[in-house]
Amino acid sequence: MSGGSTPIRLLLADDQALVRGALAALLSLEEDLTVVAEVGRGDEVVPEARRSAPDVALLDVEMPGLDGIAATAALRAALPTCRVLVVTTFGRPGYLRRAMEAGASGFVVKDTPARQLADAVRRVHAGLRVVDPTLAAETLAAGVSPLTERETEVLRTARGGGSVADLARALHLSEGTVRNHLSAAIGKTGARNRADAIRVAEQNGWLLGE
Amino acid sequence: MSGGSTPIRLLLADDQALVRGALAALLSLEEDLTVVAEVGRGDEVVPEARRSAPDVALLDVEMPGLDGIAATAALRAALPTCRVLVVTTFGRPGYLRRAMEAGASGFVVKDTPARQLADAVRRVHAGLRVVDPTLAAETLAAGVSPLTERETEVLRTARGGGSVADLARALHLSEGTVRNHLSAAIGKTGARNRADAIRVAEQNGWLLGE
DNA sequence: TCCCGGCCGTGACATTTGTCAGGGGCCAGG
DNA sequence: CCTGGCCCCTGACAAATGTCACGGCCGGGA
Numbered sequence: 138m139s140g141g142s143t144p145i146r147l148l149l150a151d152d153q154a155l156v157r158g159a160l161a162a163l164l165s166l167e168e169d170l171t172v173v174a175e176v177g178r179g180d181e182v183v184p185e186a187r188r189s190a191p192d193v194a195l196l197d198v199e200m201p202g203l204d205g206i207a208a209t210a211a212l213r214a215a216l217p218t219c220r221v222l223v224v225t226t227f228g229r230p231g232y233l234r235r236a237m238e239a240g241a242s243g244f245v246v247k248d249t250p251a252r253q254l255a256d257a258v259r260r261v262h263a264g265l266r267v268v269d270p271t272l273a274a275e276t277l278a279a280g281v282s283p284l285t286e287r288e289t290e291v292l293r294t295a296r297g298g299g300s301v302a303d304l305a306r307a308l309h310l311s312e313g314t315v316r317n318h319l320s321a322a323i324g325k326t327g328a329r330n331r332a333d334a335i336r337v338a339e340q341n342g343w344l345l346g347e
Numbered sequence: 348m349s350g351g352s353t354p355i356r357l358l359l360a361d362d363q364a365l366v367r368g369a370l371a372a373l374l375s376l377e378e379d380l381t382v383v384a385e386v387g388r389g390d391e392v393v394p395e396a397r398r399s400a401p402d403v404a405l406l407d408v409e410m411p412g413l414d415g416i417a418a419t420a421a422l423r424a425a426l427p428t429c430r431v432l433v434v435t436t437f438g439r440p441g442y443l444r445r446a447m448e449a450g451a452s453g454f455v456v457k458d459t460p461a462r463q464l465a466d467a468v469r470r471v472h473a474g475l476r477v478v479d480p481t482l483a484a485e486t487l488a489a490g491v492s493p494l495t496e497r498e499t500e501v502l503r504t505a506r507g508g509g510s511v512a513d514l515a516r517a518l519h520l521s522e523g524t525v526r527n528h529l530s531a532a533i534g535k536t537g538a539r540n541r542a543d544a545i546r547v548a549e550q551n552g553w554l555l556g557e
Numbered sequence: 558t559c560c561c562g563g564c565c566g567t568g569a570c571a572t573t574t575g576t577c578a579g580g581g582g583c584c585a586g587g
Numbered sequence: 588c589c590t591g592g593c594c595c596c597t598g599a600c601a602a603a604t605g606t607c608a609c610g611g612c613c614g615g616g617a
Contacts, residue, residue: 153436158461159369166372226363251368285594298543301574313597320575330603331574332542333508495564511604523567530605541604558617565612574603580596587590 145262148174148191150182150208151224152200160195160224160254167255179203183215191219193262196241198225198232206235206345213240222261224254230276231342233268243267282343283325291318293344296335355472358384358401360392360418361434362410370405370434370464377465389413393425401429403472406451408435408442416445416555423450432471434464440486441552443478453477492553493535501528503554506545 147170151157154177161172174189176182180202186194194212198205209221222243223236233244243261245254246269257267284292294304301319305312319331328334338344357380361367364387371382384399386392390412396404404422408415419431432453433446443454453471455464456479467477494502504514511529515522529541538544548554 153457154460155434155455155457155464156366156369158464159366159373162373162376162461163369224365245365247363247365250364251372254365254368287595298538298540298546300539310595311597313599314595316575317577317596320577323575328508329510329575330508332545335542336508497565520565521567523569524565526605527566527607530607533605539605560617561615563613565610567609567611568607570605570607572603572605574601576601577599579598582595583593585590585592587588 144169144171145193145258146171146173146189146191147258148172148176148182148186148189148194148219150176150179150194150200150205151197152177163251164255164258170255170258177201179205179208182208183211186212186216186219190216193220193222193258195222195224195258198223198227198236204345206232206239209236209241210239220261220264222257222267228269228272228275229340229342230272231282231345233272233276233342234281235342235345237268244272245269246272282338282341284322284338284343288318288322288325289338289343291315292322292335292338295319295331296339296344352379354379354381355403355468356381356383356399356401357468358382358386358392358396358399358404358429360386360389360404360410360415361407362387373461374465374468380465380468387411389415389418392418393421396422396426396429400426403430403432403468405432405434405468408433408437408446414555416442416449419446419451420449430471430474432467432477438479438482438485439550439552440482441492441555443482443486443552444491445552445555447478454482455479456482492548492551494532494548494553498528498532498535499548499554501525502532502545502548505529505541506549506554 147164149157149160149172157175161175164170165172173191174185176185179200196205196208205223209223212219212221221241222245223241224245224247225232226247228246236244243257243266245257260267291304291308294307301312301315304315323334326334326337328337357374359367359370359382367385371385374380375382383401384395386395389410406415406418415433419433422429422431431451432455433451434455434457435442436457438456446454453467453476455467470477501514504517511522511525514525533544536544536547538547
């Protein structure tokens with residue numbers, strides 16, 4: 138409820154132009170909201186925010202240049218008064234955790250009804266936290282990543298789909314070491330394959346970082 | 348360009364409620380367009396279309412229940428006068444081909460600027476075809492799937508991530524046969540791994556069918 | 558008719574992948 | 588200081604995956 142005061146200024150970041158524009162249309166229907174900027178890449182968020190001074194930024198997680206989590210952190214550092222609402226396709230448990238750690242005020246999946254989005258924005262702007270309850274539960278259940286730093290790194294590199302020899306070369310490790318890290322990751326994820334392990338880790342958002 | 352006549356009736360199908368609602372908002376801004384139905388599953392398209400009699404249906408490809416391609420075919424069979432515009436996240440070359448074969452009139456990726464969507468809808472309604480030109484080129488380049496029926500089936504099953512023994516049991520084949528089909532698929536896709544082959548095939552839209 | 562080419566199915570073989578036991582470095586607690 | 592725990596690294600071994608050559612089946616030309 139705006140109360141007739143100046144509207145809440147919004148920045149939208151999503152790599153899909155159509156979705157971005159559609160969200161802008163949706164939010165512009167609200168009297169108390171106004172979209173002041175749109176970007177399609179994570180690394181454009183901070184520069185554009187500096188120029189347009191939004192009150193709330195809606196960031197997608199999957200973006201070229203810089204993922205939404207990293208963009209959140211960068212934006213919080215650059216403009217501490219600007220709140221962040223992460224809006225993402227995938228309800229990966231780890232995403233939520235990482236987003237909150239990075240300083241986001243809210244986390245919404247694209248499955249949520251359209252009518253709730255505007256309210257989420259208002260709540261975030263008011264300083265409240267907005268989190269999908271079922272997703273929060275999952276996050277608790279999934280817990281923090283059990284993978285060690287090296288294991289994550291190897292797994293992340295393995296996503297590209299090379300042989301052990303390739304990975305060893307890329308990471309400057311012995312093949313045996315790579316195999317061992319992979320084996321450990323497989324064990325910890327409960328998978329039986331390298332491919333499986335990658336999928337599980339990805340679904341839990343354990344492969345995000347740099 | 349409505350000309351004051353009755354507006355074009357639209358049906359929206361997308362599994363992400365937020366995107367669906369946002370698209371509705373975007374399209375409702377146009378004088379000559381009206382959204383008469385929204386569904387979140389592929390198998391709800393035909394029943395809902397029967398009830399609401401849309402002129403144009405905007406279908407996502409990735410949907411639960413029935414994928415957008417199959418939904419296109421079903422809709423064309425049930426209501427031949429209703430045109431179909433496929434709106435999808437991924438510009439997989441094979442998707443376009445399959446969509447057109449299934450009777451779609453247009454194919455748009457979610458990367459396209461929001462302003463063009465309404466025009467695409469109007470063109471489709473007017474009986475024209477709408478296709479992303481760069482994507483069309485890719486489709487030509489990628490060509491039709493080189494995979495044989497069995498190979499596709501094996502690869503599709505392998506997506507779940509089981510061992511050769513699992514696949515053999517699921518498909519009632521010898522392990523050697525499964526290995527052979529996989530090997531052939533790996534060769535044809537130019538991959539060096541099973542996982543790689545799956546990715547390539549998926550990216551080209553070769554794993555769609557039933 | 559016969560032959561040719563493609564697809565399917567199969568087993569033996571080489572290669573890759575995953576497991577295991579173990580050594581070295583580092584840090585926190587006793 | 589020593590000790591225990593954790594992580595990183597490595598090589599040898601077992602298990603899985605991928606390659607190959609082969610035979611049967613079917614349909615479309617010579």
